[in-house]
Amino acid sequence: MDSIVPCLDLNLYTEPNSSSSTDIPQKITPKIEPIDEPSPFLPSTTHQIPSVTPPSEPDVSSEFNRISELFRTTFAQRLQKYGEVAMLPDVDSNSGAIVPYNNPEAQVANAVISPRVGRKNDQRSSELVRVTDLRPEDHLCFRGRIRRTRLLFDSLRAFLVAQIEKGRDSLTPQRRLRVDLKVAQLMKKQGLWLYRDKRIVGAIPGVSIGDVFFFRMELCVVGLHGQAQAGIDYVPASQSSNGEPVATSIVVSGGYEDDEDAGDVIIYTGHGGQDKHSRQVVHQKLECGNLALERSMHYGIEVRVVRGLKYEGSTHGKVYVYDGLYRVTDTWFDVGKSGFGVYKFKLVRFENQGQMGSVVLKFAESLRTLKLDAWPKGYVSLDLSSKKENVPVFFFNDIDEDHEPLYYEYLTSSRFPLHVYDHGAKGIGCDCVGGCSDICSCANKNGGDFAYDLNGILVRGKPLIFECGPHCQCPPTCRNRVSQKGLRNRLEVFRSQETGWGVRSLDLIQAGSFICEFTGIVLTHDQAQIFTMNGDSLVYPSRFPDRWAEWGDLSLIFSDYVRPVYPSIPPLDFAMDLSRMRNVACYMSHSSSPNVMVQLVLFDHKNISFPHLMLFAMENIPPMRELSLDYGMADEWTGKLSICN
């Protein structure tokens, strides 16, 4: 069962008319582009290929029409010739040619990621599998694996960025470093790239539609798209059981001028034919990814689509969004805008998939500038914080008339008992008048490092972080003030059928960045006792598990990694009263695989028993996706995750 299709004639793609190959002119005139290696679908006399410019000459397009026609008829002929044997199952077929995907048990076993064995040089397996019908617990398992992998990628990147920043002085010229590549390389060396032992056709288990990636390499690491640069990923002919390549995923990043992206329907340009400056300068050939995409159409193989989108706020102005599965429905040879031959592929999105992530991103972005009367129905309040936060906190409910969140006073920062501040200002802050550097006394309290990189990304979770604060001499722009500055993303409290209340963001939140504080009136142990007797429910911060330890846990990369234990702090012994004053954080739902975590921070006083509860993103959180926290509650799946590891 390891072959995807019965064997075909391996000579299918070699030039059938070998006698004529020596007649092909290498150069005719500077204006005419010879095709060095004619595809079998082109006429053997290639010197009639149209001139470079101008593209609009009538004989040019007619010549291309002729070639295009020939291309089509050759497809048809081949289909006629091989169609009856070369059939891969469609999604609903149970021919079994793709290694088992009708047996739920087998699917999981089949696609479980195991350490590479027996394969040399980190090569990917050529074995095609499709993973379907995941049970909820399977999905959680795969999701967890993706999550841990991405957590490692993101936090390893933050770590390396911080290291580089630290070693850099202002005199030496800045080296341009590709930290993303470094991260990918390190992870690959440790065998941490996912799905290398199977080629997955269709969805990657654990990757959801709408998942957002900041780096192209991250797509490789999670197995979504295996090419570091090329837009078409495929099983090469040499690895395929029948000698034919098969495409499994594409990235639509706008690098080709002839692409037409209408969302559900994409006219995708094949790759090749470009010069260093991404201009089409020669005709494309039907080979590599182009041929593979054509084969995927022939066999009805679904293709994953990732879109590269412009996005302000990303370090390089671009993000990648997984938009789901498409099928190739048509292909033809065309004259591109620059006048050279390009292969085109029509891709149509499968129905009944979730909304496209790229659409959600664009929608959330459009809300920035949209007039209020054009907003969707359901916005009860446009700012729960009444302008106390930097950005509005929206309140959305299109389900019922429950307006409860409106009835609380909004608290931007936790209110501690007065005695917490009762120590005088001596020895609290640093004296870095001109801005903080490595020798800053606050940095020293963190163990000699700043907890954040220059972009404000948390480098590594710690038991407690010391930020500079009101008692420091440094300016408010100091790099060591991140969580005290309040919201940066437009958050939204919303009514949900499943979770009652929930929180989501209208902005894309990058992994490792600060989201908001979890605020309330802080009660000492004794005060809390009295409250509990009155029947009021309180939140006990000590119940939040140490999720911070996961952010920046590099033990899989560096064998000498030790989990940070400094500074050691006593167990939290206070409660938070949310009965009158609260902020957006308390509406976050619980999850045992949360995308938000608690990091304790101190900045306006020095009592380590009463730190602020600051919330940071553990993943890249796309707009409109629900934020979740681990409140330390038992989870119904907890006992069933043993198949994971």
Added chain:
DNA sequence: GAAACTTCATATTT
């Protein structure tokens, strides 16, 4: 806009 960068497929050499 140029340089740095990595992977992969294929071609070539040992």
Added chain:
DNA sequence: CAAATATGAAGTTT
């Protein structure tokens, strides 16, 4: 002949 090595093409990020 298999393994090692070289080359070119792919496109993103700084």
